[in-house]
Amino acid sequence: AQSVTQLGSHVSVSEGALVLLRCNYSSSVPPYLFWYVQYPNQGLQLLLKYTTGATLVKGINGFEAEFKKSETSFHLTKPSAHMSDAAEYFCAVGFQKLVFGTGTRLLVSP
Amino acid sequence: NAGVMQNPRHLVRRRGQEARLRCSPMKGHSHVYWYRQLPEEGLKFMVYLQKENIIDESGMPKERFSAEFPKEGPSILRIQQVVRGDSAAYFCASSPTAQGGSNEQYFGPGTRLTVT
Numbered sequence: 141a142q143s144v145t146q147l148g149s150h151v152s153v154s155e156g157a158l159v160l161l162r163c164n165y166s167s168s169v170p171p172y173l174f175w176y177v178q179y180p181n182q183g184l185q186l187l188l189k190y191t192t193g194a195t196l197v198k199g200i201n202g203f204e205a206e207f208k209k210s211e212t213s214f215h216l217t218k219p220s221a222h223m224s225d226a227a228e229y230f231c232a233v234g235f236q237k238l239v240f241g242t243g244t245r246l247l248v249s250p
Numbered sequence: 251n252a253g254v255m256q257n258p259r260h261l262v263r264r265r266g267q268e269a270r271l272r273c274s275p276m277k278g279h280s281h282v283y284w285y286r287q288l289p290e291e292g293l294k295f296m297v298y299l300q301k302e303n304i305i306d307e308s309g310m311p312k313e314r315f316s317a318e319f320p321k322e323g324p325s326i327l328r329i330q331q332v333v334r335g336d337s338a339a340y341f342c343a344s345s346p347t348a349q350g351g352s353n354e355q356y357f358g359p360g361t362r363l364t365v366t
Contacts, residue, residue: 238285243292
């Protein structure tokens, strides 16, 4: 069975500050890991994914995530937050059947 | 290239009625997935289909829910005799292949079902 835990349902940062959204996973097989972003009343957009190979994964909009097997983590970071980054972020694990975390709402203040 | 299309975007049904949600995958995609998102929660997997086949329906409620992906036309998620607990956002995703690769799933905008 696979599962995902996202620590912190809400994260608040100031514009220009570092963004760190936490994700820990559980998987009995080598995981495929994903981060998605959801803007209000919209579907999910893929930010980045990890399958195999390089553990530091770069995605769209300046986001990146690092797969750490020893810590079973896949935290999402961005060096400098923009107002447009305010949204809900979901971490997911799986292949055909994705298992999602409960989401983290990112709030960005001016 | 058009993305995943879902219609209607909003659907209101009274208790006991049927809800029919449609999903047209991206061009060239032959795999469709349905997920349900309850308020303030993450997405929960419901069913995975290929053309004319249900591959994994482990997330589907045992009663009232069914899904199909016919040879021609969109995938349909059908909910019979809706109850208030069915109120949620239903998202469809598609992927080009589930064999090898990363199974990158592309999501539609969702259908928001409200049961009154």
